[in-house]
Amino acid sequence: xxxxxxxxxxxxxxxxxxxxxxxxxxxxxxxxxxxxxxxxxxxxxxxxxxxxxxxxxxxxxxxxxxxxxxxxxxxxxxxxxxxxxxxxxxxxxxxxxxxxxxxxxxxxxxxxxxxxxxxxxxxxxxxxxxxxxxxxxxxxxxxxxxxxxxxxxxxxxxxxxxxxxxxxxxxxxxxxxxxxxxxxxx
Amino acid sequence: xxxxxxxxxxxxxxxxxxxxxxxxxxxxxxxxxxxxxxxxxxxxxxxxxxxxxxxxxxxxxxxxxxxxxxxxxxxxxxxxxxxxxxxxxxxxxxxxxxxxxxxxxxxxxxxxxxxxxxxxxxxxxxxxxxxxxxxxxxxxxxxxxxxxxxxxxxxxxxxxxxxxxxxxxxxxxxxxxxxxxxxxxx
DNA sequence: TACGATAGAGAACGGTCGTTCTCAATGCAA
DNA sequence: TTGCATTGAGAACGACCGTTCTCTATCGTA
Numbered sequence: 001x002x003x004x005x006x007x008x009x010x011x012x013x014x015x016x017x018x019x020x021x022x023x024x025x026x027x028x029x030x031x032x033x034x035x036x037x038x039x040x041x042x043x044x045x046x047x048x049x050x051x052x053x054x055x056x057x058x059x060x061x062x063x064x065x066x067x068x069x070x071x072x073x074x075x076x077x078x079x080x081x082x083x084x085x086x087x088x089x090x091x092x093x094x095x096x097x098x099x100x101x102x103x104x105x106x107x108x109x110x111x112x113x114x115x116x117x118x119x120x121x122x123x124x125x126x127x128x129x130x131x132x133x134x135x136x137x138x139x140x141x142x143x144x145x146x147x148x149x150x151x152x153x154x155x156x157x158x159x160x161x162x163x164x165x166x167x168x169x170x171x172x173x174x175x176x177x178x179x180x181x182x183x184x185x186x
Numbered sequence: 187x188x189x190x191x192x193x194x195x196x197x198x199x200x201x202x203x204x205x206x207x208x209x210x211x212x213x214x215x216x217x218x219x220x221x222x223x224x225x226x227x228x229x230x231x232x233x234x235x236x237x238x239x240x241x242x243x244x245x246x247x248x249x250x251x252x253x254x255x256x257x258x259x260x261x262x263x264x265x266x267x268x269x270x271x272x273x274x275x276x277x278x279x280x281x282x283x284x285x286x287x288x289x290x291x292x293x294x295x296x297x298x299x300x301x302x303x304x305x306x307x308x309x310x311x312x313x314x315x316x317x318x319x320x321x322x323x324x325x326x327x328x329x330x331x332x333x334x335x336x337x338x339x340x341x342x343x344x345x346x347x348x349x350x351x352x353x354x355x356x357x358x359x360x361x362x363x364x365x366x367x368x369x370x371x372x
Numbered sequence: 373t374a375c376g377a378t379a380g381a382g383a384a385c386g387g388t389c390g391t392t393c394t395c396a397a398t399g400c401a402a
Numbered sequence: 403t404t405g406c407a408t409t410g411a412g413a414a415c416g417a418c419c420g421t422t423c424t425c426t427a428t429c430g431t432a
């Protein structure tokens with residue numbers, strides 16, 4: 001038998017890919033079992049319900065998002081560039097073959113009604129991102145309202161790129177962010 | 187028996203409200219029947235399938251969006267104000283009690299996988315909005331890239347307001363749009 | 373080698389959904 | 403009034419889903 005940790009990772013990764021590509025409700029637990037190569041019994045011993053699996057998938061997405069943003073920011077020299085690094089991260093993400101919009105937004109739209117945990121998780125994820133941007137804006141010495149504007153650009157770029165099926169929204173949002181930052185610091 | 191047109195309107199309005207509040211997949215045709223006061227047999231004589239009803243609901247949303255944007259723009263004196271009127275429209279919408287994000291984005295996230303019609307409809311709706319903004323930007327004599335930036339702000343405001351559950355994203359996006367317009371015209 | 377615990381495969385169960393069908397009631401034509 | 407077409411209400415059907423259960427095979431241990 002494979003290790004619990006390994007099995008758990010396989011299940012979450014398979015579920016993430018399927019949920020993200022097809023939507024949570026469109027994917028049955030049988031499909032997760034087949035993709036993960038882990039028996040249903042095992043899956044239900046690792047996660048008490050499909051909702052718990054969804055929560056684990058969102059937690060994985062949260063860690064990936066934070067790591068990606070941090071790595072992109074680490075390549076930036078100035079605070080201004082760290083803010084813009086958000087859009088560089090988005091640009092690279094939008095160009096990935098399986099990009100299909102923000103998993104949190106998708107999950108919220110699909111599940112907010114019957115799953116309060118999802119609503120709370122998504123709301124917290126977005127709030128955390130806004131705090132991250134707000135910290136950078138403060139470090140840059142710019143007025144506070146800039147933070148919300150940058151966050152809105154990032155959200156809009158994600159849905160625009162997802163629906164249009166093209167990545168250029170990242171660059172467009174980045175250009176707008178540059179103008180807003182410069183205006184705020186002037 | 188009530189008129190076909192009246193029955194159709196009742197069904198679409200009831201379905202719209204239920205789909206928007208709870209998600210399409212979470213609402214059964216029985217619930218639509220009860221809310222609309224129209225028998226299942228009648229519903230299926232008006233719409234060949236649930237997918238067709240979803241298409242009719244999205245068409246209704248499209249007309250409402252266009253009418254709302256046009257009415258808001260009609261109250262504006264200058265081209266610059268017509269662009270900003272988009273965010274005034276969003277502000278009023280975000281404050282409605284049942285606001286729950288953009289119905290097109292929600293439908294896309296939930297149904298894009300198994301319903302290509304939805305994908306096409308949503309993509310076309312967003313493209314039409316971008317053309318609308320692009321026309322205003324051209325009339326204002328501003329460079330073309332401003333249009334995409336305004337559209338991204340509008341998209342981001344919708345998802346931000348929906349997830350946060352508060353309406354202030356409209357004003358924040360409007361302030362950002364003002365800065366971008368002024369910078370583009372300078 | 374014999375045995376008991378455990379795992380995987382998948383059948384089974386209860387529920388729900390989209391769609392169709394039944395059947396009694398209604399309204400209209402002659 | 404009689405007969406017929408049509409309607410609404412809701413039962414019925416087939417499919418699918420989340421979850422649990424059964425059964426067989428396997429593995430570690432003595």
